Amino acid sequence: MKKNIILITGGAGFIGSNLIKYLINKNTKEKIISLDNYSSGYKKNHILNENVKYIKGDNKNIDVLLKKYKKKIKVIFHFGEFSRIFQSFKNYKKCFDYNIHHSSKVIEFAKDNKIKIIYSATSSNLGNNGKDENLSPYTWSKTKNIELIKNYNKWFGLEYELIYFYNVYGPGQIMGSKMSAVIGIFENQYKKNIPLTVVRPGTQRRDFTHIDDIVNGCYLAWKNGKQTDYMLGTKKTYSIMQIARMYRTRIKLLPSRVGERRGSTTINNNAFKILGYKAKIDIKDYIKKFINNN
Numbered sequence: 662m663k664k665n666i667i668l669i670t671g672g673a674g675f676i677g678s679n680l681i682k683y684l685i686n687k688n689t690k691e692k693i694i695s696l697d698n699y700s701s702g703y704k705k706n707h708i709l710n711e712n713v714k715y716i717k718g719d720n721k722n723i724d725v726l727l728k729k730y731k732k733k734i735k736v737i738f739h740f741g742e743f744s745r746i747f748q749s750f751k752n753y754k755k756c757f758d759y760n761i762h763h764s765s766k767v768i769e770f771a772k773d774n775k776i777k778i779i780y781s782a783t784s785s786n787l788g789n790n791g792k793d794e795n796l797s798p799y800t801w802s803k804t805k806n807i808e809l810i811k812n813y814n815k816w817f818g819l820e821y822e823l824i825y826f827y828n829v830y831g832p833g834q835i836m837g838s839k840m841s842a843v844i845g846i847f848e849n850q851y852k853k854n855i856p857l858t859v860v861r862p863g864t865q866r867r868d869f870t871h872i873d874d875i876v877n878g879c880y881l882a883w884k885n886g887k888q889t890d891y892m893l894g895t896k897k898t899y900s901i902m903q904i905a906r907m908y909r910t911r912i913k914l915l916p917s918r919v920g921e922r923r924g925s926t927t928i929n930n931n932a933f934k935i936l937g938y939k940a941k942i943d944i945k946d947y948i949k950k951f952i953n954n955n
């Protein structure tokens with residue numbers, strides 16, 4: 662029986678489930694536990710392996726649900742939150758409940774049990790000299806967690822790493838749901854042979870990062886991290902319209918909407934300098950392959 666434990670909140674979600682697969686393939690010596698409430702995660706994302714255990718529940722109950730494991734947990738990858746910008750306007754109460762209330766319990770649990778927390782930060786708050794943190798309930802709530810984690814480090818010695826994700830796409834992404842992100846939406850529309858919907862103006866630029874690069878970055882943050890912020894993007898941006906055109910199909914424009922950012926920002930080079938991280942996959946090649954296979 663493996664002794665130490667890696668806890669992943671949101672292990673049945675897109676990034677969490679891919680990280681579990683990556684860790685299993687790396688043959689890590691720790692056991693893996695996922696804590697997930699299946700609000701946007703799926704049982705079909707479970708990795709069937711004797712070293713992975715799935716616990717169903719809300720993060721707010723982490724203390725009770727993980728009580729018997731807490732001494733063995735060596736790191737928490739905290740991914741289990743309300744995870745979409747646009748939907749956070751429609752479900753702001755749920756967003757605050759999950760991202761503020763529930764997450765505070767995870768941060769407290771990490772502090773009380775002296776466990777390093779690796780937090781899935783968002784790049785959506787980095788633009789406009791940090792003012793973009795106020796663009797949406799999602800971005801604001803995630804920014805408060807970044808601040809809280811850094812303050813807990815100063816006040817109480819909480820160990821942490823902050824990994825910033827940039828429009829992650831690839832196998833396991835949410836498809837055909839309100840919680841789908843842009844590449845999941847485009848792929849779904851392409852397969853159904855309906856026009857790809859681009860939110861106006863279409864010139865908004867994003868850095869798109871393949872899930873394989875992201876999980877590698879998560880692993881490197883755990884292994885090489887020095888308690889700071891790492892931007893796991895590719896450093897290459899495309900406008901949403903450029904991305905849509907890569908599918909060589911019909912496009913339909915949708916009205917502009919609240920919370921939409923103009924651009925994407927990288928504010929430091931820590932991922933490369935400290936972690937040795939460099940994204941390998943360009944979305945252009947990924948879309949070409951997708952079209953050839955569909």
Ligand SMILES: NC(=O)c1ccc[n+]([C@@H]2O[C@H](COP(=O)([O-])OP(=O)(O)OC[C@H]3O[C@@H](n4cnc5c(N)ncnc54)[C@H](O)[C@@H]3O)[C@@H](O)[C@H]2O)c1
Pocket residue numbers: 670671672673674675676677696697698699700701702703718719720721739740741742743744745759763781782783784825826827828829830835840842
């Ligand atoms: N996907 C991206 O492009 C992206 C970009 C920036 C940041 N992030 C962050 O990375 C994390 C993972 O994102 P994802 O794309 O895998 O999202 P996802 O929605 O696929 O996964 C989140 C998982 O957490 C679970 N969950 C949500 N709230 C919970 C709670 N209160 N208690 C227990 N489980 C809960 C969901 O059921 C789901 O399985 C999120 O915190 C998200 O904000 C993602």
